[in-house]
Amino acid sequence: MPKLSEPQIEARKRLVEDAALAQFKTRGFHGTGLRDIAKEAGVSLGNIYNYYPGKEALFDSLLARLQADFAGGDSPLAAYFATCTFPDDLEALGHAIGGMVREHGDYLTLIYVDLAEFSGKHVRPHYASLQERFREALGARAEAPLPGGHDPVTAFLTVYMQFFNFFIVERMIGAQGHLGLDQDAAVAAIAAIFRRGLGPERP
Structure with missing residues (x-):
């Protein structure tokens, strides 16, 4: 598989974080699994682990992005x-x-x-x-x-x-x-x- 460019990586992370946001807003952190996020984003579970070591790291990254926008x-x-x-x-x-x-x-x-x-x-x-x-x-x-x-x-x-x-x-x-x-x-x-x-x- 060809290596993704930096903009492509950022776009993929944005896709995952937007899916995580939709899940966290309705189900909370502990009520959401990484498989739920992967399904929402239309990516594999392994793809999420390419960018985040775990669910809390994903939550932290999403929150930091929204804080920066705020x-x-x-x-x-x-x-x-x-x-x-x-x-x-x-x-x-x-x-x-x-x-x-x-x-x-x-x-x-x-x-x-x-x-x-x-x-x-x-x-x-x-x-x-x-x-x-x-x-x-x-x-x-x-x-x-x-x-x-x-x-x-x-x-x-x-x-x-x-x-x-x-x-x-x-x-x-x-x-x-x-x-x-x-x-x-x-x-x-x-x-x-x-x-x-x-x-x-x-x-």
């Missing part, structure tokens, strides 16, 4: 950072995160698979490095303390996670309107709460 240069968050004026643009940040949740449901579903079946082992490094990556993305804004002396990166990550959790509940869990507002109004309300605070500072 945070890549074409993502809504990347577009946000291109014109970022944080903390003056909280609504824009909220809508960018909403776009990420809308466009990357497959990745977010696999996060839940990882949490349920591996206690978050595979996604933990991604979240552990968020502060470092956001510090780099914010550039000079990361070095200028906010009013009250708050660290801008900590503030950004706090706002990011609030919007992220809001859209997870709205779109992944399906509890739309859970704040009693439509999504645009909810983004505006969350931004206003962060911008104004909940009351005077207490000693």
Whole structure:
């Protein structure tokens, strides 16, 4: 059999990973066998072992690919950072995160698979490095303390996670309107709460 070129190998791996994604989303990790994935992909079991030493390595490779897409240069968050004026643009940040949740449901579903079946082992490094990556993305804004002396990166990550959790509940869990507002109004309300605070500072 002729040796496959690098692009052909990558295409074959993509085929296998897409098949694995379809299986993991519906059957979970432990409920899916490599034979199920091979059948879904239309390849032999041995063909999968040519590229992955086992099922967990395949899961890890798939998750890494989806993570790269989630945070890549074409993502809504990347577009946000291109014109970022944080903390003056909280609504824009909220809508960018909403776009990420809308466009990357497959990745977010696999996060839940990882949490349920591996206690978050595979996604933990991604979240552990968020502060470092956001510090780099914010550039000079990361070095200028906010009013009250708050660290801008900590503030950004706090706002990011609030919007992220809001859209997870709205779109992944399906509890739309859970704040009693439509999504645009909810983004505006969350931004206003962060911008104004909940009351005077207490000693």
